[in-house]
Amino acid sequence: MELLGQQVLAGIATGAIYACMALAVVMIYQAIDHLNFAQGEMAMFSTFIAYQLMLWGFPYGIAFLLTIVISFAGGVFIDRVIFKPIHDAPILSHVVVFIALLAILNSAAGFIWDFTVKSFPSPFGSSPLFGSSLISAHQAGMVCVTLLLLLFLFFFFRYTRIGLSMRAAAANPASARLVGVRVGWMNALGWGMAAAIGAIAGILIAPVVFLEPNMMISILLYGFAGAVLGGLTSPAGAVIGGFTVGVVENLAGTFIPVVGGELKLPIALMLIVAVLVFKPSGLMGRTVVQRV
Amino acid sequence: MAETTLAPTAGEAVATAEMPRSLRRGGRIALISGIVFLVVAISIPLFFRNFVVFQFTQMLVYAIAILGLNLLTGINGQFSLGHSAFYALGAYTAAILMDQYSVNYIWTLPAAGVVCFIAGFLFGLPALRLEGIYLALATFALAIATPQILKLSPLEHWTGGVQGIVIVKPDPPSWLPLNQDQWLYYFTLAVALILYILARNLVKSRTGRALMAIRDNPIAARSMGINLSLYKSLAFGTSALYTGIAGALGAIIVQFVAPDSFTLVLSIAFLVGLVVGGVGWLPGAIFGGAFVLFVPNIAEGVSKGLSGAVYGVILILLIYLMPTGAAGFVRAVLSRFKA
């Protein structure tokens, strides 16, 4: 029983990583209506920027803020410059450009900072939480920050004018234009916010998994899984999905005999697929209705 | 509180035009280009050394796999990131049959095809409920799971586990003056041509029209009496069959299968090849195959340290120039002729 409790707690700790990533994924989905496969690499690159800033002598707090601003600008740049020429192209072409972006960012990061792992500091310190051996202060801090972000996004989308405009622009661009929403800039804003959230995710994740160009690739997978499980239209769902994936994966690995350890990720993914078969828009997503 | 929103239909999601008039009316042009292609293809082993022939054979294998993906995504509108799984299944079927049961390599192709058709059909059944992004994730899960399933210890006796399986390269028939590479090239070319012709006939038939109807407007299709479940699952099965045969061929020419050969990277490569060739345009598969095989080499030639970045830049430029792939380019050229 004690092992069960430990694994659940560890799963929540790892799940915080996935939840963070899932939030960024949902953010971009809300803004542009499809998944950004390069999200992980953008987050990784932002984290490297923070790392470089700290190498140059900036204190953690300043580096953190600067990175968020740079990432935001980067996200806007990617939308306005890289995606503009193919605005009207079919979705699959967009997906391929995401993939190209992924390749570029990964390769550039490896070239500039090389592929060995680097340690990244945590603002929460790395000592155990209240002396407990189960969850470290950093991991607890990560959970808190994720929840705070979630709260911020909730209020932003629900209660601010810009948030409402963004939702309108994503859901129905034509009608939104008619009421005066500048759809193009709403999209760009969405990209910027997603990039910024990704940067926060990366900065929080790096202390745990260590910074290197390939660090986000598997985490993005889990982030997607969590986001889809929770429902791509619901930030809260994404966070819950992320935690769930973490816990399920740990439990599967520990308690399923023989193959459990070898099949952690596939089992978690298969479970999600099973959930989707019964509830196609995720646990907390909005049901989608097609008008004939 | 469950709110409702409008969702993009699968057809919009894949968003390609139906076979444009200019391409159909360009029947004579199609015939001529087909003959030119055939002549070029047949003469390749005569002018290039074995290693290049080997590369072109690989290109054809990828083209067949992309053709399979095109049938599913381009013609039927179902998105798949999981085709590396079917490729792997076909490859391992061929490898196990050749290694453990000494089956002649030719028979492994239909065997791989049948196994993958069944697997694809079975996967397609639950996937019926999933659309767009969610289907993408399910197939994504399949692609991720494949290498790990191949490494499972209980299955090691069959799959060779992480070590993989080494295959003996087949010899050409003794009455032909060809070496192994040349023979495999012609063999693969023949298979590719047969599969292409079958695919083209499928697309032009009633079944093909039904598949495209499902892609463009599923609700209208259903109201016209098309059995969505059956056709969508069949599409998955057929697509898997093609990719599985490609996998078997791939295993034979590389002479080796191992879990690390069949990762998500392969699925992504197929997707990129599909888009570069043109979604919904069958001949585009050859462009896709060429891109997937040769462009990474070119990128490495430009800069070893930044090969990924160069590859990405080339890809983006290509999409800018041809947002709908080679199909769009050909269409533009043809309409210029007609204009």
Added chain:
Amino acid sequence: MLSHKISRRGVALGIVAAGTFAASAAMAQNIFCSDATDTEIKLGNIMPYSGPASAYGIIGQVEAAYFKMINDQGGINGRKINFISYDDGYSPPKAVEQARKLVESDEVLFIFNPLGTPTNSATMKYMNAKKVPQLFVATGATKFSEDPKTNHWTMGWQPSYQTEGHIYAKYILTNHPNAKIGVLYQNDDYGKDVYKGLKDGLGDKAKTMIVADAPYEVSDPTIDSQILKLKASGVDLFMDITTPKFAAQAIKKVAEIGWKPTHILNNVSASVGSVFKPAGLENGIGVLSTGYLKDPSDPKTKDDPTLKDFFAFLDKYMPDADRSNLNLAYGYGVTQTVVQVLKQCGDELTRENVMKQAANLKNFRSAVFLEGITANTTPNDYFVLEQLQMMKFTGQSWDFFGPILSSEAKS
């Protein structure tokens, strides 16, 4: 207006397409002169410069730099080395393609130090069929050196993984005969190979001593769950078979949860810079491992006269390299070994003779080998390096202790 756009696009596209195909055809048709001439020796190499194993790409860079130095000094027996290295992204089919390119298109004399277990498994049959040496493969997988009769043209270099496992087993049986062992291992060829060596070395006691094991995949973000499981199983000797990133995580996590087992870490992750620094140097105090190379970042080696040339080489040809990366010493050591083979070949630079000389190394020492370690081969014994020494991490560097151990891990 529309046709204008198309024609401009068309022209641009035509140029791109033509350029692309011209480039690829030109590259495919590389007409080079045949292997070794009177002035040049062509060597091939395949490394993962991209993809999941790209951290090892630096080995290829070290080798290229070393050959440059050799060429600057006049070459080997008057011949310059032309070192051609291709990227395989750690993908077996790509490795096969690059191997074929090197052999059939570039016509290299042999392929030197290609990296990776699955990748070399893929090319081994081809290399042996074509009778081209696949020399000093960069992997410790035992299968590459264990069968010289069948795979005459394939040879490893570093101590094999099973040898390493055997040596750990010996150490455990001597010093911790009642230990409860827990094994964390990477679920692939390499991880299972070390594990097998450990089990074989423990013999009958393996079943009773190993109380728990936990595999992990390279795609797992963390291994926290596996460590918790091992601790919960009552393990007091933690056998850690992980690659650098996960080794760093393991060391950190073990310290975090306040667990204090005897911690044995495998050799591939025994790098201060790549593993212990990120994990936190204090967290690694007491960790045991084995080594066969000197660590250039160890303050004790700074004044080592035998390493003078190595440091000079780094200063001149790789000034920006991170000295704490043990792969630098690895690349240096393996390149010096192959230079020795080429020197032994003299003017008879045929593939057959290369293999013959590679199987004829007698007490060869590279400057970066630990004192007492030598390279030896015979036509029936293709294991080049078979010796390791135990070492303990002090919080700053490795302290070697005990004798040079060797183990015959032939199956």
